[in-house]
Amino acid sequence: RIKGERLQQRIAQLADVGAIDGGGCARLALSDEDKAGRDLVCDWMRELGLSLTVDAIGNVVGTRAGRVPGAAVMTGSHIDTVRTGGRYDGNLGVLAGLEVIASLNDAGIETERPLAVAFFTNEEGARFAPDMMGSLVFTGELALDEALQTQGIDGSTVAENLARIGYAGTAPTPAAAPHAFVELHVEQGPVLDREGTEIGVVESVQGISWTEIEILGTSNHAGTTPMSLRRDAGWAAGSIISFVRELAQEFGGDQVATVGRIEFFPNLVNVVPNRAVLTVDLRNTDEALLQRAESRLAAHLDALRDAEKVDINTRKLARFAPVPFAPEMTDRIERHALAQGLSTRRMPSGAGHDAQMMAPVCPTAMIFVPSVDGISHNVREYTHPQHIEAGANVLLAVLCELAGA
Amino acid sequence: RIKGERLQQRIAQLADVGAIDGGGCARLALSDEDKAGRDLVCDWMRELGLSLTVDAIGNVVGTRAGRVPGAAVMTGSHIDTVRTGGRYDGNLGVLAGLEVIASLNDAGIETERPLAVAFFTNEEGARFAPDMMGSLVFTGELALDEALQTQGIDGSTVAENLARIGYAGTAPTPAAAPHAFVELHVEQGPVLDREGTEIGVVESVQGISWTEIEILGTSNHAGTTPMSLRRDAGWAAGSIISFVRELAQEFGGDQVATVGRIEFFPNLVNVVPNRAVLTVDLRNTDEALLQRAESRLAAHLDALRDAEKVDINTRKLARFAPVPFAPEMTDRIERHALAQGLSTRRMPSGAGHDAQMMAPVCPTAMIFVPSVDGISHNVREYTHPQHIEAGANVLLAVLCELAGA
Numbered sequence: 001r002i003k004g005e006r007l008q009q010r011i012a013q014l015a016d017v018g019a020i021d022g023g024g025c026a027r028l029a030l031s032d033e034d035k036a037g038r039d040l041v042c043d044w045m046r047e048l049g050l051s052l053t054v055d056a057i058g059n060v061v062g063t064r065a066g067r068v069p070g071a072a073v074m075t076g077s078h079i080d081t082v083r084t085g086g087r088y089d090g091n092l093g094v095l096a097g098l099e100v101i102a103s104l105n106d107a108g109i110e111t112e113r114p115l116a117v118a119f120f121t122n123e124e125g126a127r128f129a130p131d132m133m134g135s136l137v138f139t140g141e142l143a144l145d146e147a148l149q150t151q152g153i154d155g156s157t158v159a160e161n162l163a164r165i166g167y168a169g170t171a172p173t174p175a176a177a178p179h180a181f182v183e184l185h186v187e188q189g190p191v192l193d194r195e196g197t198e199i200g201v202v203e204s205v206q207g208i209s210w211t212e213i214e215i216l217g218t219s220n221h222a223g224t225t226p227m228s229l230r231r232d233a234g235w236a237a238g239s240i241i242s243f244v245r246e247l248a249q250e251f252g253g254d255q256v257a258t259v260g261r262i263e264f265f266p267n268l269v270n271v272v273p274n275r276a277v278l279t280v281d282l283r284n285t286d287e288a289l290l291q292r293a294e295s296r297l298a299a300h301l302d303a304l305r306d307a308e309k310v311d312i313n314t315r316k317l318a319r320f321a322p323v324p325f326a327p328e329m330t331d332r333i334e335r336h337a338l339a340q341g342l343s344t345r346r347m348p349s350g351a352g353h354d355a356q357m358m359a360p361v362c363p364t365a366m367i368f369v370p371s372v373d374g375i376s377h378n379v380r381e382y383t384h385p386q387h388i389e390a391g392a393n394v395l396l397a398v399l400c401e402l403a404g405a
Numbered sequence: 406r407i408k409g410e411r412l413q414q415r416i417a418q419l420a421d422v423g424a425i426d427g428g429g430c431a432r433l434a435l436s437d438e439d440k441a442g443r444d445l446v447c448d449w450m451r452e453l454g455l456s457l458t459v460d461a462i463g464n465v466v467g468t469r470a471g472r473v474p475g476a477a478v479m480t481g482s483h484i485d486t487v488r489t490g491g492r493y494d495g496n497l498g499v500l501a502g503l504e505v506i507a508s509l510n511d512a513g514i515e516t517e518r519p520l521a522v523a524f525f526t527n528e529e530g531a532r533f534a535p536d537m538m539g540s541l542v543f544t545g546e547l548a549l550d551e552a553l554q555t556q557g558i559d560g561s562t563v564a565e566n567l568a569r570i571g572y573a574g575t576a577p578t579p580a581a582a583p584h585a586f587v588e589l590h591v592e593q594g595p596v597l598d599r600e601g602t603e604i605g606v607v608e609s610v611q612g613i614s615w616t617e618i619e620i621l622g623t624s625n626h627a628g629t630t631p632m633s634l635r636r637d638a639g640w641a642a643g644s645i646i647s648f649v650r651e652l653a654q655e656f657g658g659d660q661v662a663t664v665g666r667i668e669f670f671p672n673l674v675n676v677v678p679n680r681a682v683l684t685v686d687l688r689n690t691d692e693a694l695l696q697r698a699e700s701r702l703a704a705h706l707d708a709l710r711d712a713e714k715v716d717i718n719t720r721k722l723a724r725f726a727p728v729p730f731a732p733e734m735t736d737r738i739e740r741h742a743l744a745q746g747l748s749t750r751r752m753p754s755g756a757g758h759d760a761q762m763m764a765p766v767c768p769t770a771m772i773f774v775p776s777v778d779g780i781s782h783n784v785r786e787y788t789h790p791q792h793i794e795a796g797a798n799v800l801l802a803v804l805c806e807l808a809g810a
């Protein structure tokens with residue numbers, strides 16, 4: 001069994017890096033704070049005797065040798081955060097992996113297969129789109145060059161920032177597929193907490209569609225320009241915000257829709273905006289419904305072009321169909337959780353995860369633990385220590401079985 | 406008569422200061438560009454033999470002595486611009502004033518009363534609210550201290566910036582009232598251009614209501630948070646943008662409504678915003694209707710508080726009731742324009758102007774010249790040279806009559 005307190009200590013120490021008011025973290029991908037977090041986790045990996053590799057997109061893999069060489073059983077997640085991030089999202093999966101290694105070291109247990117703990121670059125996608133960028137390059141789903149050239153919200157590129165923080169490594173991508181991949185993560189949603197279930201057995205990840213929309217109108221005087229003569233990029237942006245909310249309500253089910261980012265130009269009180277840029281995040285577990293939401297949005301943009309005589313450009317920032325996990329892996333997780341006396345629930349994931357990128361290349365699944373009040377991407381993100389410990393113990397059991405302990 | 410070419414030259418030279426792509430200017434109030442523009446205009450004032458004063462809010466007045474001392478007949482406007490400003494808005498009124506002085510100097514004409522040309526600080530209100538700040542302090546409508554402490558959109562204060570650019574003067578405020586005030590300005594709206602009228606005789610300025618609205622919600626994960634559990638500050642902001650457009654359409658007439666400025670926090674694609682700040686600019690020529698629009702907006706904010714469980718704080722950035730100009734002044738402008746063979750139209754102003762702040766302290770009116778396509782607060786703002794010359798000649802005649810030439 002793992003040591004809950006040691007794991008909590010590591011979580012707290014990593015949360016000190018880029019700490020912000022309220023107990024959360026701001027470690028946007030490839031920022032100075034991300035570098036400091038990476039350095040700390042790499043130190044821990046070395047202390048635990050893992051051998052480290054860093055690839056060209058900055059993914060770090062720490063490997064513990066097995067009795068026989070070959071593909072490793074891998075766990076891990078990410079340590080980048082959003083600007084108002086909590087201390088568990090991603091970090092838990094990486095640090096629970098290290099705790100599994102520490103526990104095996106303590107007990108002097110060797111495994112047949114190698115065991116690896118990875119943290120992937122820019123899972124959040126908050127600074128550079130798409131999200132899950134590191135795992136996409138790791139599995140070959142995204143070309144390295146394209147990823148490296150991606151411009152972030154501040155205009156700088158992934159390549160520049162990798163070089164700046166010293167994490168442009170040399171391990172080849174795509175990497176050889178692991179034997180299996182298991183990721184422990186906080187749910188980030190309200191389901192487990194609400195019904196008092198201890199372990200979520202994640203069967204799938206819902207589809208994600210991110211679109212950046214640029215609207216070009218005409219700047220004009222807010223006092224003198226009759227409403228009928230406006231080409232108001234700001235109003236068009238507002239109408240999109242209202243539209244996607246109505247769309248989500250109309251679709252119902254688990255359809256969600258969010259406008260998280262917006263900018264107006266010239267962004268002054270008495271000037272009709274001539275340019276607005278905003279993002280739309282649409283998600284659904286059902287690919288057909290997600291496609292229908294996308295085409296409804298496209299139709300709304302067409303209507304806006306006509307009604308307001310604005311130009312509208314769109315750019316796909318991310319697009320992932322729903323991903324099912326391997327039944328043999330979800331069964332395995334459920335079996336170990338139940339054997340440990342824990343309550344379980346099979347469920348989809350609302351958030352994107354590195355595991356969803358690993359799923360096509362190796363048997364993959366995820367373990368969820370409850371998030372209090374379903375709060376995430378918020379400094380108040382919280383998971384009770386007993387749930388963290390329970391999740392890490394399920395991870396330990398599943399990894400040991402997969403690796404042959 | 407004035408020299409149209411000399412006036413055009415000054416307009417072009419001033420437009421070179423803070424020039425931006427497309428022929429416009431970015432000289433936000435008290436910026437380095439504003440300082441450079443001020444220095445140029447002050448040089449011109451001195452060359453023309455005017456004696457200069459600068460007051461504590463940075464208003465500059467250049468005075469040409471009359472045969473008898475006493476209150477000056479004043480003209481002027483502003484030289485600050487919005488970030489996507491044209492070259493005529495404000496600048497024309499100041500430079501036409503200098504052209505009147507130059508023409509009188511050329512002709513060796515003395516006036517009974519002194520003649521003064523002023524440019525007032527921060528008329529635009531784009532960086533520091535309220536707009537017309539300099540003329541408000543000049544007439545005593547706004548306390549100097551309050552104005553000096555105002556924080557701009559970049560967080561710095563009026564006082565800091567006045568000191569930095571060296572325009573914190575010593576002339577007392579409120580200043581003694583001028584004998585009369587006349588301001589030449591481009592219409593900035595479409596009315597004169599559309600009907601081919603050369604001179605607008607401005608009878609009033611419509612009411613202006615600027616509100617900054619801050620919405621506080623809960624940041625949360627865009628993928629995992631069901632729509633029903635959100636406290637989405639961004640969605641609330643979008644609903645306000647949609648609401649004020651519908652309000653303007655419902656009110657009809659000359660009601661206008663604009664959301665020109667917005668910011669989301671943390672402003673990331675996959676985070677439900679926990680804070681949004683936006684501005685609403687409402688205007689109407691009818692004070693009762695403007696008040697009704699304000700209370701409808703307030704009711705919408707109350708509904709949002711209930712529906713989305715967000716907190717909402719509002720701050721009045723500017724509030725001016727409609728201002729009528731003195732009939733003896735509008736009659737005078739109309740008479741001189743007609744005598745010069747120009748077509749005229751009586752009309753309200755859609756934009757706010759320094760003249761509206763002078764109106765309570767001395768007989769005041771404004772002369773409008775057409776804006777092509779009604780475009781303003783846009784680099785494409787344009788007024789034909791013959792209209793500029795016509796407006797400046799009406800200004801010359803009106804000032805000469807008022808000052809006793």
Ligand SMILES: NC(=O)NCCC(=O)O
Nearest residue numbers: 123124131351352628675
């Ligand atoms: N786990 C997580 O928060 N991932 C970020 C990517 C997304 O789902 O928006």
Ligand SMILES: NC(=O)NCCC(=O)O
Nearest residue numbers: 223270528529536756757
């Ligand atoms: N004339 C002018 O553009 N004034 C700016 C103040 C306003 O009306 O918004």
